[in-house]
Structures are given as C-alpha cells and as structure tokens.
Amino acid sequence: MAATLPAAGSAAAADPQRLTVDLAASEGPVMLGANGALYGLSDDGVPSDAALAPLKVTSISQKPEGGAQHPNGDALTVSKSFFRNGGGEINVMMQDIYAKWPYEDLGIDDYLPKVDRIAKEVAADPNSDRFVYIPFNEPDQIWYKLGVSDQAQYEANRDRFFKDWKTVYERIRAIDPDARIAGPNEAAYHTRLLRDFLAFAKRENVLPQVMTWHELGSGSLRDFQAHYDEYRSLEREAGIAPLKINIDEYANRRDLSVPGQLVQWVSMFERNKVYANAAYWDAAGNLSGHVVRSNIPNGGWWFFRWYAGLTGDTVKVTPPQADTIDTLQGLASLDTSRRQAQVLLGGSAGDSDVVVKNVSRSVFGRTVTATVAEAAWSGYEGQHATPRILSRTKVKVADDGTVTVPLRGMHKMSAYRIVLTPAGTGSPSPAAVPWSASYEAEDAAITDGKVYTQGTVGNANGYAASGTKDVGSLNTATSKVAFTVTVPKDGTYDLAILYGNQSGRPATQQLSVDGGTPATVTYPSTENWTYRAKNDVGVELSAGTHTLTLAKGDAEVTLDRIDLTARTGVPSAQYEATLADISGTPSYDYSSSAGVGTGALVLRSGDKAVFDVYAPRDGYFTVVPQATAPVRLALHGETVTTTPGKPLRLYLVAGNNRVALTARHAAVRSLDVSGNGSTTGTLSYEAASAALAGGAELVDSPYASAGSYIGSLGNGPGSTAEFTVDAPRSGRHVLVVHYAHNDRRDNGHAYNTDIMSRTATIKVGDGTPVTATFKNTWSTDDYWTLGVPVDLKKGSNTVTFGNTSAWAPNIDRIELGRVVG
Structure with a gap:
C-alpha cells in the first residue's frame, strides 16, 4: 500500500x-485543535486508553447523562477515561437529551427542566470547569428554521430563537455561574444569523464564550477560510473581542478514516487556530471512524498520531x-x-x-x-x-x-x-521499501456483480472507496472478481483485501490462483457493505502474470481493492526516540544520524519517553531498545530493566501498545520491534473448561473456536463463569478474552448504528474485581479480543467473569501471556 x-x-x-x-x-x-470528535467516546474503555492517549484530543462533543438521543456516550460517564488520557474539554450537546432526530419540538417549557437537570449534574462534577454547554444544535434547521428565505418569517423565527437563547443561557448561569456556553451552533455558516446574533448577544449580555458552527460539506474545503475571515470581521464590526471558535462538526463520510482527506481539513483549522470535532455518522466510540474495534489503529488514526506529534x-x-x-x-x-x-x-x-x-x-x-x-x-x-x-x-x-x-x-x-x-x-x-502494487476491483474481470460509485464530491456523505468505486451484488453462485496481477519474483506475497460484509456473520470467498485449487478466505462482519475493513492473507506466486480470483463462498462480500506486497521477512518496525512522547526534560542529540536517522533522545532521572507500538495480533514480540545504557521499560503495568541491545520477549495486545522508557542516563536511538505475535508459552482455555453457575450456559456454535461459547452470562449476582488456570510462574499477565455480542438500540436514526457495549467484572482469585468494557462486534458470531492486565500467582488461579446488573458478552475462550515471556 x-x-x-x-x-x-x-x-x-x-x-x-x-x-x-x-x-x-x-x-x-x-494548538492541536482539529483532533476532536463528536461521540468519539461511547464508554469508559471504548476506545481504549492506548488508542486515546496518543492523540492528545483537545475537545469532544457528547450527550448529557441519560440523554435519549443515543444509547451511550454520556458526557460525565466518558469524562473519566477522556480526562485520564489527557483530554481537553467536553462539549455537552444538551438537546441530545431528546430521543428523536430532528429533536421533537415540545416547546421551551418542556426543555427548561431538562436544562436545569443537565446544568446541576455538570456543575456538581469535580471537573465542571472542563465542560462547555451547547444549548442548541443546528437551530437553523431544528425548532427555529432560521434558514428560511422570506425575511419576515426569518425575523419572526430569529426572535423566537433569541428569546429562547437568552432564557436558556441565563438558566444555565443561574445554576453554574462559571459556565462556559457555546453557540449558536448552526448546521452551516450563515452571515445573516451571525451578524444578528452577535449584536443581540452583546446587547443582552448573553454572548457565548465559544463560537460554534458546522462545516460538513466538501465545499467547506473551499469556503472555510472565507467563512473564518468574515466571521472575525463580524466580531470587529460588533465591537467584540475574538471568541474561541469550535467547528464542532466537520467532514463527511467520504473524509473520515482517509488520511489524504483529513489532512485537508486539519491543515485549514490548525492554520486558523480553531478547534474542530469530526462528525458522527455511524458508530460512537471510534473517534469518528479512526479506531478499529477498540484499540487498533487505521490509517486515519496514524495521521492524527502524527498531528499530535507536532511541537513548537x-x-x-x-x-x-x-x-x-x-x-x-x-x-x-x-x-x-x-x-x-x-x-x-x-x-x-x-x-x-x-x-x-x-x-x-x-x-x-x-x-x-x-x-x-x-x-x-x-x-x-x-x-x-x-x-x-x-x-x-x-x-x-x-x-x-x-x-x-x-x-x-x-x-x-x-x-x-x-x-x-x-x-x-x-x-x-536505508529505508526498506518492499515491492507493492494495488488493483481496483472495478477494473478487474467481474462475473455476476455490479460496480457502484461511493463517496464523491457530489455525494460527500457516501462512504469512502478506493477510486470512489467498489464491486457489490456478488450474491449468486457464479459471482466472482478476477484480478490480473504481475509480480517481479517468486515468493510469498501479502494480499490485503479491502471489503465489506453485512451478512451478519463471518462470510467466505474462495481464493484461487490461475484457476488452481481454491482456498477459503473468511471475512469478519462489518457495519455494512461499504464500511470498509481489511483482510490480510498470504499467497505464493511465481514471477510473472497471474489471475487472482475471489469467488462467492457462503455469503455476499463487497470488494473494493486488493494490495499485493512482497514479504521480505519477519515484520518489523523501528520507532524513533526523538519523535516519542516525552515528560521531564530530556535532551536531543543529533551528533550521529546512524540507525533511524533522527538522532538520539537522552534520558536522565525524571525523564520518560513513551512509544506507540503496533501489534497485528495478541502475542509475543521481540523488543530491543537501542540505547547506550540500561533502560527501564514499562508495559501493561510491568517494569523490566534491560541492557543495551538485549532483546526482550514481550506480550503485546492487538493494536496499539504504550511502551514507556526511563533511565538514569542513556541515549536512546529507537525502540525496535519485530515478530508475528507468537503464542508459544501462553495459556489457553476454551469455554467448555469453565465452571458455570446461575444460568450461564455453554452454547453450541460453528463459529466458536472449539464449537461452543459461554452465553447467558451475568444479569444477576449468581451468574458466573470460572476458569481455573495454572500459571508456571507468578507475575503480571495479559488476559485476552475472545468475545462476541451485538447489542443495539434502534433510535430510528438512519445514519447511526446506535451500537452498545457490554461489561463484565473479572476477578482473579480473591482479588478486587475489575470491570472491562466489550465493544459490539457487529455480529454474535464474530469474535474479537480484549486484553486485560492481571496478576497471577504461581500454580492454580481462578479467573471469574460475571455482571450483576446486565448481560456480559459471550465468551469463546481466554488466553493468558506473561508480560515478560
């Protein structure tokens, strides 16, 4: 790629x-103002701390506690993980207390008691100064219809809005005198309303502390600079000092997750020093489409990680x-x-x-x-x-x-x-860049399938697709897509398939090379046919031209593009120390450009460098700090000291891992990581080995690893699943839970999935239970993993799962790996 x-x-x-x-x-x-998200968090742990902390998110927008608009994403609830991971401030979308979209218009008298409750809850929070109230959302379209062309009607609607704005503003301030309030929060930039609003708000002493509006269409990439410049001129015209600006919804589906699109948005916001939150079109809890599952980076996440790394x-x-x-x-x-x-x-x-x-x-x-x-x-x-x-x-x-x-x-x-x-x-x-080539599905030989156009400038809310097209309707027995590829030499190639699977369970296709014996490719479920995922498989190819055919298996799969990359050995990556996150006052030594080329970071007592290390799967990897003296490495709550250049065998979880280095005095050039995620030395226990109680039961399933999973777990204090594990050594381990569930609450929003998470308490022996959050897996037959650090003693240990008040996820199996293998 x-x-x-x-x-x-x-x-x-x-x-x-x-x-x-x-x-x-x-x-x-x-400023890093453009890295925010609307409903970027859904629960404490979704996204994971390791996915959230590196991005240094400056603002998010969430609903008030108990808001009926969505089943999760309550501002006070997610604030714990947000602030724990260095988050800035939270915009409270107050009208999301309502269930319908557009919001049901029950009048200001219905809204005011809700305003009172929200303000009292936020004001009572110990971090109340880090919340911003947004009383109205898109009033140009909802309740007030401020976008009407008839001037007389506009003025009548405007005056109603201004009256309600003043009432709600003063109501909030009466409860929370130090409240910061944002608005007017129109769905788009409108000069007419903003000029009138600034004059009214100044005159009535109800000026917002944060100016907000939305920039959602592709045209914003062309027009935002003019909007910003004009807005600042309106402030000057009104005699108002420059307000903080938050474009609290930006971009469309075709932009989200796409690094090349995101850089266009972020560059114009950062240049003008405004804050901005990416829009929410599909699922909460993935930072607006930039975190896979709960902890896995996609290309958009890496772009925001780079953005978070800008300094000076x-x-x-x-x-x-x-x-x-x-x-x-x-x-x-x-x-x-x-x-x-x-x-x-x-x-x-x-x-x-x-x-x-x-x-x-x-x-x-x-x-x-x-x-x-x-x-x-x-x-x-x-x-x-x-x-x-x-x-x-x-x-x-x-x-x-x-x-x-x-x-x-x-x-x-x-x-x-x-x-x-x-x-x-x-x-x-020198950089080792393997041979790679990409092939669009719409350019391949298609049998019994159709080419569809997805997100474009004219259809900005269509989903992103490579080349703006994909191939779908591959739903007959003879459906197939045949790619003609040419590779430079004999060897193993990594085949990355960009696909969609809305079948509601794992789906298969048959992959054949030059008409040979087909191999089955299994695709995990996705949100829908066009919410693109990536499946990585290996193929053996001889030098020359070949036909790679993906034919329908047991269900329909949408194909977008394939990428072929020559496999050159064990996967590896070098993480530059001078680009790591730091605390303390380390120094930067560029006397030599050997190795990664960017010099060395000199750590002394009190200094720390944190690296974001990617793992393709849960398992053991070889980690080597390139340092001039011993360093201490911290991961998953375990600390180990290593000598310069000595390899460590460390257990990493799938996705991002935050690895911290400290030293008394050492120059660190890089953290080198290699491996495929070995499971040698791990402990593995299938669902059938657990002792079940209180209604928890073993359920047969062809998709479970050993043919069954633990279901009906939780929803009462006596419903538990207890595994007995035998640890050869005591110490810190990572407990990897293979789980599935597909809880949703349909709020009638055509563009939101309203997926829900489940939680489980996990107790090791007689220790204090911890609560883990398990994101929806799109299907009850698709098993994802969640890693939870635990301490085991040598010999027999019990690991007990439960949930006293709600259902826990279905559990397929568990694995445990000692952090230092």
Missing part, C-alpha cells in the same frame, strides 16, 4: 506540484492551490528546542516537491536528515501497521537556506510525513 518512494533526483513525466514551507513564518504555537510553532505552508477541494494541502511545525521540523501533507495523487525555506543553519547545521513516511487508507475498520518509512536521506541545505524533498507517485488517499533533523555524522539506515 506504500509504493511511493521519494528519492533525490527522481524523474517525473510531468512537472511535480510544489508545496512550500517557510520555517521563518510562524503562525503561533501548535506551526509555520506557513503554501499549497499549489489554496482553498480548493481535493488538492494537495499541508501543515508544518518547527520546534527549535528539539531542532525538528515536521510537514504533514496529502490529498492529491502524483508527484510533488516539498520545498522547505529558511532552514536555519544555527538550528539544523549545513546538512539535514529527511525522513519520509506514508499513512495509507486502510478503511474505517481496516488495521494499519506502523506507517512505513519510505526514505531516509541526508540532504545539504542550499545556499539560499532551502531543502527540497521530492515525493513521487503519491496516493490521493494517503497522508505523508516529512521530518527534518540535523544530520550529524554517519549515515542513516
């Missing part, structure tokens, strides 16, 4: 686009075409204390030159290392490994202070990161 290879001197058939970065033109401190000041970026839909855009930062410059860009295919101006020799020296990586689109529910490094090159700073980094063969749906650091002596390890 990452075929782009930037290299000095690359030739292009046409003149490349040029994106210019001026390191001398500061736009102010990096943002600097001016001049794209080839400003304020133009679906074009190359970017943002950049300069941190002189760390001696780093970073550029994030994307949104266009083809070739580009990134020209970085005013590269200070006092900061960077005469030569820099340019490190380029790609975050590709992997679907909404498709896992994305650590972004591949495409190149590490030492580049001389030109006499005029410029550095040019060429990018060739960019992918439209990808985002790219360029990091510039002082080069020092030595040479960085």
Whole structure:
C-alpha cells in the first residue's frame, strides 16, 4: 500500500506540484485543535486508553447523562477515561437529551427542566470547569428554521430563537455561574444569523464564550477560510473581542478514516487556530471512524498520531492551490528546542516537491536528515501497521537556506510525513521499501456483480472507496472478481483485501490462483457493505502474470481493492526516540544520524519517553531498545530493566501498545520491534473448561473456536463463569478474552448504528474485581479480543467473569501471556 518512494533526483513525466514551507513564518504555537470528535467516546474503555492517549484530543462533543438521543456516550460517564488520557474539554450537546432526530419540538417549557437537570449534574462534577454547554444544535434547521428565505418569517423565527437563547443561557448561569456556553451552533455558516446574533448577544449580555458552527460539506474545503475571515470581521464590526471558535462538526463520510482527506481539513483549522470535532455518522466510540474495534489503529488514526506529534510553532505552508477541494494541502511545525521540523501533507495523487525555506543553519547545521513516511487508507475498520518509512536521506541545505524533498507517485488517499533533523555524522539506515502494487476491483474481470460509485464530491456523505468505486451484488453462485496481477519474483506475497460484509456473520470467498485449487478466505462482519475493513492473507506466486480470483463462498462480500506486497521477512518496525512522547526534560542529540536517522533522545532521572507500538495480533514480540545504557521499560503495568541491545520477549495486545522508557542516563536511538505475535508459552482455555453457575450456559456454535461459547452470562449476582488456570510462574499477565455480542438500540436514526457495549467484572482469585468494557462486534458470531492486565500467582488461579446488573458478552475462550515471556 506504500509504493511511493521519494528519492533525490527522481524523474517525473510531468512537472511535480510544489508545496512550500517557510520555517521563518510562524503562525503561533501548535494548538492541536482539529483532533476532536463528536461521540468519539461511547464508554469508559471504548476506545481504549492506548488508542486515546496518543492523540492528545483537545475537545469532544457528547450527550448529557441519560440523554435519549443515543444509547451511550454520556458526557460525565466518558469524562473519566477522556480526562485520564489527557483530554481537553467536553462539549455537552444538551438537546441530545431528546430521543428523536430532528429533536421533537415540545416547546421551551418542556426543555427548561431538562436544562436545569443537565446544568446541576455538570456543575456538581469535580471537573465542571472542563465542560462547555451547547444549548442548541443546528437551530437553523431544528425548532427555529432560521434558514428560511422570506425575511419576515426569518425575523419572526430569529426572535423566537433569541428569546429562547437568552432564557436558556441565563438558566444555565443561574445554576453554574462559571459556565462556559457555546453557540449558536448552526448546521452551516450563515452571515445573516451571525451578524444578528452577535449584536443581540452583546446587547443582552448573553454572548457565548465559544463560537460554534458546522462545516460538513466538501465545499467547506473551499469556503472555510472565507467563512473564518468574515466571521472575525463580524466580531470587529460588533465591537467584540475574538471568541474561541469550535467547528464542532466537520467532514463527511467520504473524509473520515482517509488520511489524504483529513489532512485537508486539519491543515485549514490548525492554520486558523480553531478547534474542530469530526462528525458522527455511524458508530460512537471510534473517534469518528479512526479506531478499529477498540484499540487498533487505521490509517486515519496514524495521521492524527502524527498531528499530535507536532511541537513548537506551526509555520506557513503554501499549497499549489489554496482553498480548493481535493488538492494537495499541508501543515508544518518547527520546534527549535528539539531542532525538528515536521510537514504533514496529502490529498492529491502524483508527484510533488516539498520545498522547505529558511532552514536555519544555527538550528539544523549545513546538512539535514529527511525522513519520509506514508499513512495509507486502510478503511474505517481496516488495521494499519506502523506507517512505513519510505526514505531516509541526508540532504545539504542550499545556499539560499532551502531543502527540497521530492515525493513521487503519491496516493490521493494517503497522508505523508516529512521530518527534518540535523544530520550529524554517519549515515542513516536505508529505508526498506518492499515491492507493492494495488488493483481496483472495478477494473478487474467481474462475473455476476455490479460496480457502484461511493463517496464523491457530489455525494460527500457516501462512504469512502478506493477510486470512489467498489464491486457489490456478488450474491449468486457464479459471482466472482478476477484480478490480473504481475509480480517481479517468486515468493510469498501479502494480499490485503479491502471489503465489506453485512451478512451478519463471518462470510467466505474462495481464493484461487490461475484457476488452481481454491482456498477459503473468511471475512469478519462489518457495519455494512461499504464500511470498509481489511483482510490480510498470504499467497505464493511465481514471477510473472497471474489471475487472482475471489469467488462467492457462503455469503455476499463487497470488494473494493486488493494490495499485493512482497514479504521480505519477519515484520518489523523501528520507532524513533526523538519523535516519542516525552515528560521531564530530556535532551536531543543529533551528533550521529546512524540507525533511524533522527538522532538520539537522552534520558536522565525524571525523564520518560513513551512509544506507540503496533501489534497485528495478541502475542509475543521481540523488543530491543537501542540505547547506550540500561533502560527501564514499562508495559501493561510491568517494569523490566534491560541492557543495551538485549532483546526482550514481550506480550503485546492487538493494536496499539504504550511502551514507556526511563533511565538514569542513556541515549536512546529507537525502540525496535519485530515478530508475528507468537503464542508459544501462553495459556489457553476454551469455554467448555469453565465452571458455570446461575444460568450461564455453554452454547453450541460453528463459529466458536472449539464449537461452543459461554452465553447467558451475568444479569444477576449468581451468574458466573470460572476458569481455573495454572500459571508456571507468578507475575503480571495479559488476559485476552475472545468475545462476541451485538447489542443495539434502534433510535430510528438512519445514519447511526446506535451500537452498545457490554461489561463484565473479572476477578482473579480473591482479588478486587475489575470491570472491562466489550465493544459490539457487529455480529454474535464474530469474535474479537480484549486484553486485560492481571496478576497471577504461581500454580492454580481462578479467573471469574460475571455482571450483576446486565448481560456480559459471550465468551469463546481466554488466553493468558506473561508480560515478560
């Protein structure tokens, strides 16, 4: 999926686009305002702490406690995990107390008691100062119809809204005198209303502390800058000091999860220093489509991880075409204390030159290392490994202070990161970029299937699809899609299939090479046919041209694209220490560019570096800190000291793992991780081995690993499942629960799934029970995993699952792996 290879001197058939970065033109401190989400959290643990913390989310929008609009995502409930993971503030969507969409209009007298209850609950919270009240949502369309063209009718509707705004505003302030209130929160930017609103709110002393409106259509990529500029002029016209702005809903389905689309939105918001929350179109709890399951990154997550890694000041970026839909855009930062410059860009295919101006020799020296990586689109529910490094090159700073980094063969749906650091002596390890190629399903030979067009500029709320098309209706016995592929040499290739499966259970297709014996490919369920996921399988191919056929198996599967990548050995990744999250006051040493090329991070007592380490599955991986002295490594609540270069065998959970390093005094260059997720040495127990009580029962299922799962668990204090596990050694373990459930509550929202989570208490021996949250798996026959750290003693231990007040998830089996294997 990452075929782009930037290299000095690359030739292009046409003149490349040029994106210019001026390191001398500061736009102010990096704000990270554009990383928010509407209903980004659904429960404590969905998304996981490890998926949430790295993004440094500055704001989210959630419903009030007990709100009927959705079954979860209550602001006070999710605040615990949000604040625990460094979150900024929470917007309370007060009208989401209502069940219907659009909200049922029962009059202001019905709404005011609800306002009172919400304000009292928020004001009583110990973190009340970190909540923002949003009294009205899209009043231009809901209740007040402020978008009417008839001026007299508009004024009547406007005056009704203004009267209610003042009433609700004063009601909130009477209960919570320090309340911050946001509005008017229209569905789009409207000059007419905003001019009138600012004048009214100033006159009546009910001015919001945060100005909000929505930017949802593709046209916002063209128009937002003009909206922002005009709004600031309206403030000046009204004699109002600049208010904080939160675009508390932005982007459509075709944008979410797509790095190349997201960079266009984020760059314009960060440039103008406004906050922004991505919209909620489908499922709560995945940060608006950027977290797979609860803990697994997709391409969009990695883009936001890069965004969260910007430090210092943002600097001016001049794209080839400003304020133009679906074009190359970017943002950049300069941190002189760390001696780093970073550029994030994307949104266009083809070739580009990134020209970085005013590269200070006092900061960077005469030569820099340019490190380029790609975050590709992997679907909404498709896992994305650590972004591949495409190149590490030492580049001389030109006499005029410029550095040019060429990018060739960019992918439209990808985002790219360029990091510039002082080069020092030595040479960085060359980037190992395996051969890769992509093939669109709509361009393949299709039998008994149909090509559909998905998200486009004209249909922005359609789902994203590679090339804007996919192949569906593969629902007859003869349905198949045959791809003609050409590979350069004999060997094993990783085949990534972007697909959708709305059958309600695992679905299969038959994969054959050149008409040979087919192999069964099994696809886990997805939200719908177009909520794209990614399935990874391996195929053996000889050099030359082949036909890869995916034929219908036991159910319909939608196909979007396949990617073939040459397998070059055991999967591995190097995580640069100088780009890790830090606390304390570590220093940055660029005297040598060996290894990852970005120098070394010098840790002393009191310093800490935290790495985000991806694992494709639960299991053991080899972890090697490249350090000059012993370091202490912390993972899953376990701490281990290792000597320089010594491999550690550590248990990682599927998805993201937060690995912390500390030291008395050590220069750390990178954290190197390799492996396939070995289960050697783990303990595994099937559902049938558990002792069941209180109505919990063993249920036969062909989809369970050993033919049965534990069902009807919980919903009462006596309903439990107790596993007896035999630990060869005492210590910290990860308990991996294979589970399924498909709880939903239909609120009648055509564009929301309203999925629900289940919880279970887990008790080891006589220890204190812990509560774990299990996200909906889209189907009762699809088993996901959740890892929970536990402590086991040597010998026999009991692990008991239950839930006294609600149903626990169905449990297929459990595994336990000691953190340090």
